[in-house]
Amino acid sequence: GxxxxxxxxxxxxxxxxxxxxxTYQTSGFYGLSWYQQHDGxxxxxxxxxxxxxxxxxxxxxxxxxxxxxxxxxxxxxLQMKDSASYFCAVVYGGATNKLIFGTGTLLAVQP
Amino acid sequence: xxxxxxxxxxxxTEMGQEVTLRCKPISGHDYLFWYRxxxxxxxxxxxxxxxxxxxxDSGMPEDRFSAKMPxxxxxxxxxxxxxxxxSAVYFCASSLEEHQxxxxxxxxxxxxxx
Numbered sequence: 001g002x003x004x005x006x007x008x009x010x011x012x013x014x015x016x017x018x019x020x021x022x023t024y025q026t027s028g029f030y031g032l033s034w035y036q037q038h039d040g041x042x043x044x045x046x047x048x049x050x051x052x053x054x055x056x057x058x059x060x061x062x063x064x065x066x067x068x069x070x071x072x073x074x075x076x077x078l079q080m081k082d083s084a085s086y087f088c089a090v091v092y093g094g095a096t097n098k099l100i101f102g103t104g105t106l107l108a109v110q111p
Numbered sequence: 112x113x114x115x116x117x118x119x120x121x122x123x124t125e126m127g128q129e130v131t132l133r134c135k136p137i138s139g140h141d142y143l144f145w146y147r148x149x150x151x152x153x154x155x156x157x158x159x160x161x162x163x164x165x166x167x168d169s170g171m172p173e174d175r176f177s178a179k180m181p182x183x184x185x186x187x188x189x190x191x192x193x194x195x196x197x198s199a200v201y202f203c204a205s206s207l208e209e210h211q212x213x214x215x216x217x218x219x220x221x222x223x224x225x
Contacts, residue, residue: 033212042202042216043154050212087154097142097211098167101154 004088004102011108012078020073020105022088031091032064032071033099038084043101047073048091075107083109113137115217117203123223129191132220134203135184140215141208145178145188148219149199160186161208193224 004024012018022032031050035043049055049064049071061074075082085106089099116135124130136143144159158168163180171178175194180186190197200221204214 031212042218043204043214044216045213048212091212097161097206097208098144098156098159099211099214100156103153 004090004100006086006088006102006105008103009106009108011110013110014078014080016078017074017076018078018107020075020086020088020107022071022073022102024069024071024088024090024102026090026092026100028092029066029069029090032062033089033091034060034062034073035087035089035101036084037087037104043087046086050091078109080109080111083107115203115205115215117201117217117220119220120218121221121223123225124193125225126194127192128224129189130193130197130222130224132188132190132201132203132222134186134188134217136186136203136205137215138184139207140205142206142211142214143180143186144204144206144214145186146202146204146216147199148202154202157188190222193222195224198222198224 006022033048034046036046037043047062049062054063059076064071085104087104088102092098118133145157148154157170158178160180178188200219202216202219204216206214
């Protein structure tokens with residue numbers, strides 16, 4: 001079967017660091033993507049990990065441990081505009097190009 | 112380059128009516144996806160196409176739902192007849208075969224069935 005688990009909500013203050021975890025159980029795993037969705041908007045791609053380790057993109061970093069079926073998104077120097085929902089998504093191998101999205105984590109950044 | 116285009120952006124209809132949602136993917140993208148998003152069920156993949164051919168429609172909830180992609184630049188998702196439980200945001204997304212991790216989403220169609 002396929003399942004991804006994320007916390008439903010996270011709250012943090014401006015300037016802080018927050019980590020959003022994602023655990024997955026799925027066959028055919030190829031990599032883990034992260035998407036951001038502001039209220040009323042569309043999901044937008046943030047980051048991708050196909051190999052174990054940390055990928056850094058500005059204030060955002062993403063980590064993957066394939067042996068633990070676990071990944072996280074790290075947001076540093078939080079800004080109010082980072083308030084949004086964050087989704088992890090499993091990328092499947094082969095020629096499917098299909099993503100399976102987690103349930104999303106609502107991040108609230110407070111002043 | 113324009114992103115994924117969806118129309119209409121908002122649709123309000125009455126139960127039993129036919130609803131047609133439209134999508135224009137990014138030019139050159141090989142894959143097109145239709146998703147439905149609700150508070151209860153999150154972001155669900157309904158169906159996806161590769162080079163205009165439907166690959167996996169296992170997420171289509173019922174026979175009332177159908178999707179077509181007559182050419183590389185146009186796809187439709189049709190609901191007939193519509194029901195109140197179909198109320199949701201419907202997203203279309205496209206991607207390149209060599210970058211399956213990155214899907215580009217359209218702005219969505221907010222559907223309300225009364």
